[in-house]
Amino acid sequence: MTVRIGVIGAGWIGREHIRRLTGTVTGTRVTAVTDIDRSRAAEAAAPVGARVAADGAELIASDDVDAVLVTSWGPTHAEHVLNAITAGKPVFCEKPLATTVEDCLRITEAETANGRRLVQVGFMRRYDAGYRQMKQVIDSGAIGEPLVVHCAHRNPTVPESYTSDMAALDTAVHEVDVLRWLLDDEIVSAQVVTPRSTRKRFAHLRDPQIMLFETAKGVRIDLEVFVNCQYGYDIQCETVGEEGLVRLPDPASPAVRTAAAHSTRVPTDWVGRFADAFDTEFREWVARVAAGAEPTGPSAWDGYAATAITRATVTSLQEDRTVATDIRPRPAFYGGAA
Amino acid sequence: MTVRIGVIGAGWIGREHIRRLTGTVTGTRVTAVTDIDRSRAAEAAAPVGARVAADGAELIASDDVDAVLVTSWGPTHAEHVLNAITAGKPVFCEKPLATTVEDCLRITEAETANGRRLVQVGFMRRYDAGYRQMKQVIDSGAIGEPLVVHCAHRNPTVPESYTSDMAALDTAVHEVDVLRWLLDDEIVSAQVVTPRSTRKRFAHLRDPQIMLFETAKGVRIDLEVFVNCQYGYDIQCETVGEEGLVRLPDPASPAVRTAAAHSTRVPTDWVGRFADAFDTEFREWVARVAAGAEPTGPSAWDGYAATAITRATVTSLQEDRTVATDIRPRPAFYGGAA
Amino acid sequence: MTVRIGVIGAGWIGREHIRRLTGTVTGTRVTAVTDIDRSRAAEAAAPVGARVAADGAELIASDDVDAVLVTSWGPTHAEHVLNAITAGKPVFCEKPLATTVEDCLRITEAETANGRRLVQVGFMRRYDAGYRQMKQVIDSGAIGEPLVVHCAHRNPTVPESYTSDMAALDTAVHEVDVLRWLLDDEIVSAQVVTPRSTRKRFAHLRDPQIMLFETAKGVRIDLEVFVNCQYGYDIQCETVGEEGLVRLPDPASPAVRTAAAHSTRVPTDWVGRFADAFDTEFREWVARVAAGAEPTGPSAWDGYAATAITRATVTSLQEDRTVATDIRPRPAFYGGAA
Amino acid sequence: MTVRIGVIGAGWIGREHIRRLTGTVTGTRVTAVTDIDRSRAAEAAAPVGARVAADGAELIASDDVDAVLVTSWGPTHAEHVLNAITAGKPVFCEKPLATTVEDCLRITEAETANGRRLVQVGFMRRYDAGYRQMKQVIDSGAIGEPLVVHCAHRNPTVPESYTSDMAALDTAVHEVDVLRWLLDDEIVSAQVVTPRSTRKRFAHLRDPQIMLFETAKGVRIDLEVFVNCQYGYDIQCETVGEEGLVRLPDPASPAVRTAAAHSTRVPTDWVGRFADAFDTEFREWVARVAAGAEPTGPSAWDGYAATAITRATVTSLQEDRTVATDIRPRPAFYGGAA
Incomplete structure (x- = not known):
């Protein structure tokens, strides 16, 4: 059919x-x-x-x-x-x-x-081969119970229309979803800390931002969102558990040795990275x-959670405090306990 | 349509x-x-x-x-x-x-x-992303004119029906084709040298074999074919040119750190490696x-060349001497000089 | 003499x-x-x-x-x-x-x-070859002005006598010093966030801890201190600048391929790592x-700053708030502006 | 004293x-x-x-x-x-x-x-940490009995006084010694195959050269000597055994990400590489x-063997044939069987 x-x-x-x-x-x-x-x-x-x-x-x-x-x-x-x-x-x-x-x-x-x-x-x-392999490793118990996750989401550059709240709403939203799935856990609070901003882009923009999330099970996540990093489109994720860690692979690329350097390519856009x-x-x-x-x-429940969490993150950025995400209990219809 | x-x-x-x-x-x-x-x-x-x-x-x-x-x-x-x-x-x-x-x-x-x-x-x-990227690097001139290529083609194991001539005919044939394409060059001679054979497999089999090829332009290729290497399905290729080298990437895989080791996965079959x-x-x-x-x-011309070259390789194995491949001049119909 | x-x-x-x-x-x-x-x-x-x-x-x-x-x-x-x-x-x-x-x-x-x-x-x-090379890269301007630093300091395990405040005083103190030197900058505040603790060690211990530092120039540092990580002694440091990043190398170690894995060794103690x-x-x-x-x-000034900063970090852990380090202005005798 | x-x-x-x-x-x-x-x-x-x-x-x-x-x-x-x-x-x-x-x-x-x-x-x-670790891996039995070794010895460039026989006598002599030690085996024959020479250096020089050695136990070694490779001083060694392989590490160097590339440094001279x-x-x-x-x-016995083997290699280069090294039986004084 x-x-x-x-x-x-x-x-x-x-x-x-x-x-x-x-x-x-x-x-x-x-x-x-x-x-x-x-x-x-x-x-x-x-x-x-x-x-x-x-x-x-x-x-x-x-x-x-x-x-x-x-x-x-x-x-x-x-x-x-x-x-x-x-x-x-x-x-x-x-x-x-x-x-x-x-x-x-x-x-x-x-x-x-x-x-x-x-x-x-x-x-x-959730459909990327690297994240799926990471989840298999985590679910296998090979690294023990997850305790900490370190992430980075970097874009070479963004247009002037990109505003500081989009770092959470448009960019970090991908990590928010994939981390909830990867950890099989809920994000209960968000805090944004702001390094000095890069001078390579528009003055209105807070970039980079470090987002700190806490999950219901007590996992702590730090996520660097840096959308004008210049050098490439670079997605990093490392989950540290009680007995080991697992790290998302970089995309495969031939290694070249010339001029006293060994180098591989870093992607420059998400289209190629996640095709x-x-x-x-x-x-x-x-x-x-x-x-x-x-x-x-x-x-739809994941969509709701992602919006609630990224909205709380924007509030944290605006009000400079840790903000609870106030996600409701997951209904049985969506696989929840009740 | x-x-x-x-x-x-x-x-x-x-x-x-x-x-x-x-x-x-x-x-x-x-x-x-x-x-x-x-x-x-x-x-x-x-x-x-x-x-x-x-x-x-x-x-x-x-x-x-x-x-x-x-x-x-x-x-x-x-x-x-x-x-x-x-x-x-x-x-x-x-x-x-x-x-x-x-x-x-x-x-x-x-x-x-x-x-x-x-x-x-x-x-x-020729359709593998890694080989294609390698070819782009070579064609870009970034490593200069190719001089030497080092290859390995390793399988975890083969059945008893696999015979010593199949190392060239069935296994090395893939490198033969991809190297002719990668280098835009013809293979003019073949020599096989035989290390002591692994004891992990059947006594009738010469395994591993080292195949040495020379191209029309004078590039020298060494190819280790090892079809009972036990540890994985592993394809390696490194082209050394006048100004640098380029190496085929390994498939991307999450890195895991546990028990004092940092490790990534090696594929175990060609189906996954070349899917x-x-x-x-x-x-x-x-x-x-x-x-x-x-x-x-x-x-069809590439098919002819592959058969001629791998047949010459088998002759070298059997007669312990360097064997000319005697590839005919490439007709204009197949992109030859005339 | x-x-x-x-x-x-x-x-x-x-x-x-x-x-x-x-x-x-x-x-x-x-x-x-x-x-x-x-x-x-x-x-x-x-x-x-x-x-x-x-x-x-x-x-x-x-x-x-x-x-x-x-x-x-x-x-x-x-x-x-x-x-x-x-x-x-x-x-x-x-x-x-x-x-x-x-x-x-x-x-x-x-x-x-x-x-x-x-x-x-x-x-x-400061005498480790990797950190020195990192500093050369940073000082060369190759990655632009530093904005963010991600660090991890992991030990396989610690004895029962190790207490939660030692994570800052004894362990993170090394990063505190090397980061001040690496960035040529002062740390002005510290905040500790605590993931759920590993169950692999003593109940009295908060482990891991995530320490967040801010520098005078506005660089944000996150440091995971995890002294019972089980898998090895692992020191990570990545400095992200306006145009690129530089990452501390892992110690060189032969790569081994066996049993479908490619692996290198992770050190298990600091003695070997920093010999x-x-x-x-x-x-x-x-x-x-x-x-x-x-x-x-x-x-001595660096010694003073390290003690002041790690003491502030302990206060943050105990009082669950961001704590200013209150480092005095650096006197001219110690290379300060005044 | x-x-x-x-x-x-x-x-x-x-x-x-x-x-x-x-x-x-x-x-x-x-x-x-x-x-x-x-x-x-x-x-x-x-x-x-x-x-x-x-x-x-x-x-x-x-x-x-x-x-x-x-x-x-x-x-x-x-x-x-x-x-x-x-x-x-x-x-x-x-x-x-x-x-x-x-x-x-x-x-x-x-x-x-x-x-x-x-x-x-x-x-x-023999005193390089990487080779020593490789030997430990081999001696531990982790990769099984060695069957094949792939090596490369590359220098950025050599002066005009360097002649084609020095590729064996001065350059490959290091691999000859370290491989005898690494494998605890003797080299019994040598064959040189010559790719087209790089045009980046003097017309009198055959560079690169591929040297093929066979050991008493039947291990096959291929060694690329390329003393005008331009890009760096690069020493590679991979030992393939019956159950796995071990590869000499590259020197540790910080990874830098800038301009769509992830890169590490390749040394440019042997002084730094083997200090x-x-x-x-x-x-x-x-x-x-x-x-x-x-x-x-x-x-002294090792010194004798190295000279005998590299002399045989020069003969192979000059006469275009496989040459026996004719190493005498090792006397008991030097740890030999008799």
Whole structure:
């Protein structure tokens, strides 16, 4: 069975996902595309033989759409996801699930009321081979119980439109999700400490930032977010346990020896760094949809937690204090204890 | 346009390729399968909705086959490839192209007479990301003109049926192809030197073997083939040029620190090591077929050279002397000087 | 000229230094040894032909002692160092310079009044080849201005007598000194965050601890101190600057590939890890003493700062708040601005 | 007891060793220096308070010399070493022991007749920490019985006076000695294969050269000697055994990430690469001499074998054939079976 997908949002990431769903992932077709800018939707739809839908609601409702992909502007996510839940259709929503904690909770409540998991949130790190191998090592018990995690998320540079709160909301959000999954634990507080800022970029921006998280089990995480590090796109993660540690691998690259140096390449963008993770993410999602099964990826609950935690992190940055994330108890519907 | 593929040979590698062509590569369908063992063909065909063809000739001739994949027993390759050329259909032939130099030349002559490239040989190393990056480094001039290449091809173990000549014919053949491509050069002689053999395996087997190759441009290659090295599947390649060197990366793997050791994983089989290379190999081949274009992968000429070189290597092993490969001048049809 | 050294304190570290000064470092002799336990002094003195001095005061005053090495119990350091200053003799004092901030300041005041630098404190990290290379990289400007430093100080295990405040006073003190030197900057505040403690060791101990330091220039440092990490003695340091980063090398060790793993050794004790640093430390100190020159190593001021900073760190651990280190302005005598 | 050393040969390496024996190694003094150029001897002697001896014979005979260091021109080594044996004094001879096989044998015979080991040859690789760790790994049985060794010896560049036979005699001689020691095995044949030569250096020179050695136990060694590799001084060694492999570590160096590259330094000269090995070599030799014990380092027999093997290698280069080394059976005096 070919899964027919309708795509809401034909910006850069939307077009990238359309390309992936049609050219790289098997068993799927993009049948409808919509965008607030209709001509942009048309441009994205034409090469793959999809039609342009009037709007998200029409697209979600139509018979030629089995599953929905939401890649529109963040503040519109909640509406589309809620519509998809109402329509009973699987929906893959790019992060964030919603830009407010309240909207996230409306979604988890709607999905719970619906009684069946339909929502997957686009946190692709869980599909990266390196993180998966790390999780296997942790889950195997080889390093004992995790106690500390050291992370870094570095980008070569960001545009002027990037603001200090985006360090948590747009950048650290990936670590927030992947660490919750890696540790099978919840983040209960956040604190931001700010080194002097790099002079290589805009004066308005606090960059780098060190984010400190504490989990329910007492694990301490430090995460350096540095989005104008100049030298490359560099993702580091080291989990220290009671008996050892495990470190995320750097991407493989040939070693060159010239001019008294031994060197390997550092990636310069996330597209290349996580290309395989995106492929795997969609392959596994499409396979679940095709099988009529619930998704196994990041859930609406994970989307809610990520928004709550990154919002608390922004508050810490703004108010210079440790902020509790106040994540609610996880309902049984989402695998919680109760 | 979906490329409809007929598969000749439903053994392990045939079924693996069928899985890949239907589950991983987009734009293709397997429509027909044949095998000397009809029930094996049926088992392979059923899950992907293909029919069982009577034999290779019928499969090649039939209208529901746009392109042919040959994964049958080596000695049968030549016949199927020649039939495909006669039928004017693209054919992807697993290595070897043919088991004798004479058959290889019959194929190159038939293809030349036909006037259009139809044959691609399944040397997947050219599609491995690491080798491709190495080639970019070499072609960029960063290490200067290549002078020496050091290689190792190690397998954990082989079955008793593996014989000493297979070290060249089945194992080193991959390096032979990838080195000719990497260096854009021809191998003109081969010499095998034999260390004492490992006692970990069968007495009949010379293992390891050190193969020494010389190229037309004067590059010297040493290749350790060690198919019972016990510890893992390990592929090493280092090209030394006039100004530096470049080394094939090991596959990325998390580093673990426990018990006074820092360690990463070494793969234990080639399936995992080159899985991405196989995917890319077929993706690129299918895309060329779909576009009605000639293949860009290893040609029938490359298949001929690989057979001639590995045969010379076996002669060297048997007669304990340096053996000329006697590769013919490359015809213009295959990109030669004229 | 042979430098004649008197050693105060013949415990394990004292005997280790005597061995080093007589067997590894040229141009020096140990002529006198004293210890609160006279028989221990005698045991240490005999093999190197030194005499046993009655006590520190006698040793410092005697004509056969050109320079003094203090390796006695921490609380006695101040008295011996002050005596040496009064006697106008060079004194090498193992860390800490003194156990209270007040005693440290008494020493710096005495030395300043004396008008000549006589004191060197035994922070050997500054003599480690890796840290020295790191400093060269930083000072070269290759990574731009430092913004963030990530460190880890891990020991396999500690005895039951090790208490939670020793994580700062005895362990982190090495990083405190080397970071001040590496960054040419002062630490102005300290904050300790405590992950759940490992269950592999005594219940009374907070282990690991994450120490956060801020410098006068606004650099943020995070230091994981984990003294029961089980797997090895592991010192990590990564300095992130405006244009790149530099990472302390791990000690060189052969790579072994067996059983599907590629592995190198992690040291298991600091003696081996910093043996060369100790040698270099004493070689350079002895060379300065022999030349009648002031020492170039860690000064009394550095000893004062280390004590003040680690005391503030202990306060943070005890009171769970960020604590200012209240380091005084550096006097001109110690290279300060005023 | 201080060992009083007389140095024959005050060229660059002689002065370097004098510096080491007086400034780095304890328990020794240089008391006499001689050189064919008397003013050069005087220059070397003055700073360490040594006298200038008339010639080698006088130096060896004189009462103020306990042990002799020979660092003169290669062809003069044999005479000085034989004189020292006659005088019954320990002699450390820089490589080569002698430039002809015959002279080497005269030395081993004289030493045997003398009945006591007096000679040590200056092969410092055996004292390098990395090689020693490799040997521990091999001797531990962790990789099983050795079967194959891959080596490279690369220098950035050599002067015009360097000739093609020096690749074996001066350069590969270090690997020849260290491999015999590492494997506890004898080299029985040598073959040189010559890649096209680099154009970065003089037309008269065959560079690089690949040397192939076979040992008595059947181990096969390939050694790339490339003395104008441009990029650095790079020593590689990998021993492959029946169950795994061990690889010589690269020198530790901080990793730097800038401009999309992760890089470490490659040394550019052997002085820095093996400085610690030279120190250890002399420390252990002086300790043996001081104790009145026979040396434990490379013996006259090892010196003989190295000359015989490298001479055979030169013959292979000149005559383009595999050449037997014809090493005699090792006498019991040198630890042999008979």
